[in-house]
Amino acid sequence: MTKKINIAIDGPAGAGKSTVAKILAEHLELLYIDTGSMYRALTWKALQQSYDFENKTLISELSSKVVIKLYSNNKNYKVYIDGEDVTSEIRQPEVSQHVSLVAQIPKVRENMVRQQQCIAADGGVIMDGRDIGTNVLPAACAKFFITASIEERALRRQRDLKENGYIISVDKLKEDIAERDFIDENREVDPLIPAKDAAIIDTTGLTIEQVVEKMKNYVIENCK
Numbered sequence: 001m002t003k004k005i006n007i008a009i010d011g012p013a014g015a016g017k018s019t020v021a022k023i024l025a026e027h028l029e030l031l032y033i034d035t036g037s038m039y040r041a042l043t044w045k046a047l048q049q050s051y052d053f054e055n056k057t058l059i060s061e062l063s064s065k066v067v068i069k070l071y072s073n074n075k076n077y078k079v080y081i082d083g084e085d086v087t088s089e090i091r092q093p094e095v096s097q098h099v100s101l102v103a104q105i106p107k108v109r110e111n112m113v114r115q116q117q118c119i120a121a122d123g124g125v126i127m128d129g130r131d132i133g134t135n136v137l138p139a140a141c142a143k144f145f146i147t148a149s150i151e152e153r154a155l156r157r158q159r160d161l162k163e164n165g166y167i168i169s170v171d172k173l174k175e176d177i178a179e180r181d182f183i184d185e186n187r188e189v190d191p192l193i194p195a196k197d198a199a200i201i202d203t204t205g206l207t208i209e210q211v212v213e214k215m216k217n218y219v220i221e222n223c224k
């Protein structure tokens, strides 16, 4: 398998994109890039500086100033903003609640997309996000749109949060996810929609291994 292929993985929050993307990256020896972590890092910074999230100009300016670095060796993924390691901080519920607001600002997206395209310029990348197949890597040889029922997504999120010490009810998580989906799907710039040529995989009721197997077969077929 050539290392120069790029793979795009999109889908709503909690559908299991990052879990399968990391495994697939390891199997195919590709670099895993979680683009959501970039929007999260910026949101964390804005929260730190007590920014008004309605002030799009200020947040746009912040997105032009900050330096976001991602370190990924598949087993170990780290996110830095302005030299500070925020890998766990960006998973805080407060960041999750505000990140959709930040990600809908056109200038913010422009800055993030430019960096993402630079990272993938030489190929060899598996990138997960919301607009990867439609906008960031439209030439990717395999594009996946990973989805799952809202119940299953809320349950998975609850498990992840519990591992990080946060106890949140499934009902609350369903509400948060539905709200985030609505903002992501209805924003004016690069909304969350499957690329026309994306393979849509509903992971409800499937094991991680089953999903990875489907994806691997698709890549073998489409990235020759």
Ligand code: DC
Pocket: 013, 014, 035, 036, 037, 039, 040, 099, 100, 103, 104, 128, 129, 130, 131, 132, 180, 184
């Ligand atoms: O995948 P995630 O939950 O960490 O993403 C956090 C937020 O960032 C989510 O609200 C959608 C947004 N996002 C985006 O708009 N475009 C991307 N490429 C990745 C994430």
